[in-house]
Structures are given as C-alpha cells and as structure tokens.
Amino acid sequence: MKERMRSIHSQIVGAITLIAVAGIGFMGLFAIKMIENTAILQKVEDASFVARLIHHQTRPSDPSFPARVLDILKETDIGEILITDGSGRVVFRDGSVDSPRGRLMLVDRGVRVYMEGGGIFMGVGERLYVEVSSGGGTRKVLFTMPLTAIKQEVRRTWLFVLFYIVLDAVIITAVGVYFLRRIVINPLKRLEEVVARIAGGRLDERVSVDGVKEITALADAFNTMADRIEEEIRRLNRVNRELASTQEELLRAKTLASMGRLAAGIAHEVGNPLGAVQGYLDILKKGGLDREEEKEILERTIREIERIDRLVKDFLSLSRQPSKKEEPVDVNTVVEDAISFLKHHREFADVKINCQLKPGLARVIINESKLRQVLVNLLLNGAESMDCKGTIDVITDERTERYRMPPGSRRKGDPVFSAERELTRRIVCISVRDRGCGIPREDMDRIFEPFFTTKEGGKGTGLGLFVARDIIRAYGGDITVDTAVGEGTTFTVHLPAEETER
Numbered sequence: 001m002k003e004r005m006r007s008i009h010s011q012i013v014g015a016i017t018l019i020a021v022a023g024i025g026f027m028g029l030f031a032i033k034m035i036e037n038t039a040i041l042q043k044v045e046d047a048s049f050v051a052r053l054i055h056h057q058t059r060p061s062d063p064s065f066p067a068r069v070l071d072i073l074k075e076t077d078i079g080e081i082l083i084t085d086g087s088g089r090v091v092f093r094d095g096s097v098d099s100p101r102g103r104l105m106l107v108d109r110g111v112r113v114y115m116e117g118g119g120i121f122m123g124v125g126e127r128l129y130v131e132v133s134s135g136g137g138t139r140k141v142l143f144t145m146p147l148t149a150i151k152q153e154v155r156r157t158w159l160f161v162l163f164y165i166v167l168d169a170v171i172i173t174a175v176g177v178y179f180l181r182r183i184v185i186n187p188l189k190r191l192e193e194v195v196a197r198i199a200g201g202r203l204d205e206r207v208s209v210d211g212v213k214e215i216t217a218l219a220d221a222f223n224t225m226a227d228r229i230e231e232e233i234r235r236l237n238r239v240n241r242e243l244a245s246t247q248e249e250l251l252r253a254k255t256l257a258s259m260g261r262l263a264a265g266i267a268h269e270v271g272n273p274l275g276a277v278q279g280y281l282d283i284l285k286k287g288g289l290d291r292e293e294e295k296e297i298l299e300r301t302i303r304e305i306e307r308i309d310r311l312v313k314d315f316l317s318l319s320r321q322p323s324k325k326e327e328p329v330d331v332n333t334v335v336e337d338a339i340s341f342l343k344h345h346r347e348f349a350d351v352k353i354n355c356q357l358k359p360g361l362a363r364v365i366i367n368e369s370k371l372r373q374v375l376v377n378l379l380l381n382g383a384e385s386m387d388c389k390g391t392i393d394v395i396t397d398e399r400t401e402r403y404r405m406p407p408g409s410r411r412k413g414d415p416v417f418s419a420e421r422e423l424t425r426r427i428v429c430i431s432v433r434d435r436g437c438g439i440p441r442e443d444m445d446r447i448f449e450p451f452f453t454t455k456e457g458g459k460g461t462g463l464g465l466f467v468a469r470d471i472i473r474a475y476g477g478d479i480t481v482d483t484a485v486g487e488g489t490t491f492t493v494h495l496p497a498e499e500t501e502r
Contacts, residue, residue: 012184016176020169028161035157036124039150044105044113047130047145050076051111054132054141079127079144097144100129115147124151187215191222203230270312272345272376273304279346280304310369328363328498329371331396331428338375339394347380347388356395362497364428366475374471377464378432378491385436385489393433398497401427426497431490438485447481 050073070092073081080095102116102125110133118125124147132141187209194207206226209219280301284294335357342348364371382392402424439447450466469479477495 012180013173013177016180017169017173020172020176021165024165024168028165032154032157032161036150036154039153040105040115040118040124040147043128043145043147043150044115046076047113047128048106048108048111051113051130051132051141052108073143077145077149079146082142084141095144097129097142100131100142102129118147124154184215187219191219194222194226198226198229203233270308272380273307275347276341276345277301277304307369327365327368329366329368330363331361331371331430331495332357332359334368334371335375335394335396335430338372338379341372342376342379345380347383350389351383351386352391353379354391354393356393358396358398361396361398361428362426364475364495365498366495370471374468374493375430375432377468378493381464381491382432382434382436382489385434385438387436390435392435393431395429395431395433397429397431399427399429400424428495428497430493430495432492433488433490435488438487438489439481439483440485444481444483448479 054073070081080097081092082090082095082097083092084090100112100114102114103118104112105115105128106113112131112133114129114131115125116127116129127147128145130143130145190209191207194205197205203226206223207219209215280297283289283297289297335355339353339355342353379392379394386392448465448469465479472479472493472495475495477493480492480494481489482492483489
C-alpha cells in the first residue's frame with residue numbers, strides 16, 4: 001500500500017511539474033518569438049528610414065553623391081557599404097559586400113531590405129542587406145546592418161524566461177503538492193491506517209475523512225464494507241463455534257462407529273479360523289485316528305487358536321501404517337500356506353484350487369500373515385460365490401509397469417531436485433479367479449465399502465474386501481476386479497517388487 005501511495009504521489013507531482021513547465025515554457029517561447037519579430041521589424045523600419053533618407057537627399061548625378069551618402073550612414077549602425085555611380089561603376093566600397101543575400105523583408109519605392117539567416121524556428125538572422133536604387137533600376141547604394149544587438153537581447157530574454165519557468169514550476173509544484181497531500185494523500189493515509197488496525201483485529205475501527213466529495217464517498221464506502229465484514233466475521237465465528245460443537249458430536253459418533261466396525265471385523269475374521277477349528281474338532285469327534293493323526297490335528301487346532309489371537313491384535317492396529325521395516329516375502333510360499341490352511345475348511349470340501357505359480361518370482365515387502373489373511377479372504381469369497389462347489393484358479397505372475405513420480409519425490413540415487421518424470425517398476429500379481437455368479441454392475445463401485453455385502457444375514461459383515469484392500473494399499477499396492485455376471489470374478493493383488501541393488 002505504501003509503495004502504491006508513493007507511486008501515485010510521485011506520478012501526480014510529476015504530472016503537475018510537467019504541465020507547469022510545458023505551459024510556462026510555451027508562453028515564454030511565444031513571448032520570445034513576439035520580441036524577436038518586433039525587434040526585427042523595428043530594425044527593418046530603421047533600415048528603410050535610412051534608405052529613404054538617402055533616396056530623397058541625394059542624386060546619383062551629383063559628384064558629391066558618395067560623400068553625401070557616407071555623411072548620412074555615419075550616424076547609423078551599419079556594417080559594409082557599396083556605392084556605385086549612374087553607370088554602375090563602384091565609387092566606394094567598405095567590406096566585401098557586392099550583392100544582397102537572404103530573405104526579402106521589405107520593398108518600398110526603390111528600397112529593398114533582405115535578412116540573411118534566421119526564420120520562424122531559426123531565431124534572429126545575422127544581418128540586414130539594404131539596397132537603395134535610383135530611377136531606372138540601376139543600383140546605387142548597398143549597405144548592411146548587423147543584428148548582433150537583437151540577438152543579445154533575445155539571449156537575455158531567454159535566460160530570464162528559463163529562470164521564470166523554473167521559479168514558476170517550483171512554486172506551482174509546491175502549491176500543487178501541498179493541496180494534493182491535504183486533499184488526497186493524507187486522507188488515503190488515514191484510510192490505510194484504519195485498514196491496518198482492522199486487519200490487526202480491531203473490527204470496530206472506522207475512518208473519518210473531510211475533503212472533496214470523491215474522497216468522502218470512498219471513506220463512506222469503506223466504512224460500509226467494514227460494517228459488513230464485521231458482521232460477516234461475527235457470523236462466521238458463531239458458525240465456527242457451532243461447527244466445533246458438531247464436530248465433537250461427529251467425532252463421538254465416529255468413535256462409536258469405529259468400535260462397531262472393529263467388533264464386526266473381528267467377528268468376520270475370527271470366523272475363518274473358527275471354522276477350521278470346528279472342522280478339526282469334528283474329525284476328532286468321529287474318532288478312528290491314530291496318535292500321529294490326532295497329534296497333527298491338535299497342532300493345527302493350536303495354530304488356528306494362535307491365529308485368532310493374532311487377528312485380534314492385528315485389528316487393533318489395522319488402520320495404522322506399518323511402523324517397522326517388513327522382511328521380504330516369497331509370494332508363492334504364502335499362497336501355498338493359505339491353500340494348505342483352507343484344505344480342511346468345511347466350505348472347501350467340494351472346491352478345487354488350481355495353482356499356476358510362476359517360479360522365480362521377485363519378493364515383496366509385506367507382513368506375511370497379513371498377506372495370507374488377504375488371500376484367505378479372497379479364496380473364501382470365491383468359494384461362496386460358487387456355492388462352495390467348483391474350481392478356483394490362483395495365478396502368480398510378474399510384470400513391469402510405467403508410473404509417474406511427482407516433483408519432489410526421490411528414490412535412492414535420484415538427484416536432489418527433479419521434475420515429474422515417468423519411471424518403471426516391477427509388480428508381483430496374485431490373481432484369484434472363481435467361476436461363480438459374478439458381480440452386478442450396480443454393485444461394482446461399492447464392493448470395497450465397509451459393511452457392504454450381498455450375502456444373506458449372518459453370513460457376512462461386508463468388511464472382508466475393505467480390510468483386504470486397506471492391507472494391500474498400506475504396502476504400496478492395490479486390488480483390482482474383473483468380473484462378468486454369470487461367468488465369474490477375478491480379484492488381482494498388485495504389490496511392488498522388492499528393489500534390489502543393481
């Protein structure tokens with residue numbers, strides 16, 4: 001604001017000074033030109049008077065003609081002289097003048113006056129040429145009259161005018177600046193001070209300005225704006241307080257919803273190992289097993305109970321990103337463990353799992369038990385979509401994909417400052433493909449929402465896919481879906497491969 005104020009001030013002062021100098025300078029130039037013209041005309045009149053005097057008081061045929069001319073000219077301010085007799089013979093010469101030069105200024109009964117040099121924009125010339133002719137047009141007398149005195153007078157006038165221009169410009173500028181500051185700058189500064197105080201929190205501040213109508217109108221408009229701003233700020237403060245209160249209520253409701261979601265998730269995830277434990281207990285109940293088989297069943301039951309305990313603990317920290325560095329995991333091994341776990345699950349009694357595991361897959365950085373949890377959820381969903389009868393294909397593969405790294409992101413070895421660029425990375429894919437009923441188009445956008453399920457009451461909580469995708473995304477991956485109604489669904493887990501030194 002201050003810089004803008006200084007800019008307005010300097011521009012107006014500069015404009016006032018420029019107008020003053022231009023106006024006074026133009027008047028001074030006009031006055032000097034008038035003085036020049038008056039002085040030149042006066043000099044021409046003087047030259048004409050002398051010429052007429054020679055013309056009337058002398059006769060070319062008189063032997064004393066030259067002497068008479070010289071007597072007349074000696075009383076005047078002349079330069080060079082040339083006198084000829086009636087036959088054109090030079091009878092007297094003083095100087096090198098031989099003919100008139102310059103612009104014709106006057107013609108009057110045998111008298112011609114010329115001015116050498118000068119003009120409208122050139123100022124005063126150098127000299128006047130005065131030619132006096134006798135009857136018949138024969139030249140008799142030619143003399144010059146210097147204009148030095150007029151040029152000196154004009155020069156002194158110029159100096160006076162310049163002094164007058166500077167003095168008047170200073171006076172006009174000083175008076176203009178005084179009234180400018182009084183009428184415009186000072187009210188604007190008061191307005192600026194009030195704006196600063198309002199910005200500092202003093203909303204009741206208002207500006208009072210006396211002066212020209214435009215400035216007072218600006219002050220009134222500013223005060224009106226300040227009133228509306230104060231009213232709006234007070235309204236926003238009330239709204240903020242209401243929002244804060246509402247936010248607290250929403251936070252409490254969200255906390256209760258999170259607790260409910262956690263409880264439902266635990267119930268859903270615990271159901272899988274509980275189903276396995278129930279299957280093992282049914283086998284033990286039927287009997288007919290030897291000691292080694294009973295020992296194996298008991299060990300599997302203990303592992304499932306431990307898994308239930310681990311699931312409960314994992315759910316408490318499910319929403320947090322991993323805080324410790326995970327170890328590289330062999331995806332094929334985890335897939336085989338998940339399938340081995342589900343072999344004894346009652347829902348897989350009539351389900352065949354067809355594995356197509358690519359050997360030599362790159363390792364991925366993820367918690368092994370969480371990846372197993374994701375695969376178990378996907379396999380159980382596939383079995384349920386086929387009414388627990390049919391074949392599920394599990395395929396592992398590795399591919400390279402291109403992605404864009406935003407500006408400021410860096411990897412090991414990258415330059416400190418780098419623009420957005422396209423990079424490549426290796427991705428390990430795990431596809432679980434069933435031959436079930438598929439997913440309707442209207443449900444595709446909601447399958448990863450929490451608590452969304454198409455299963456009958458008591459058979460699902462709608463948290464399996466939601467939890468699975470959260471786990472995979474926490475490790476930089478994602479889950480995609482490809483489905484066709486009546487033909488089946490394929491869920492593909494994408495995980496970035498471990499980066500190795502090259």
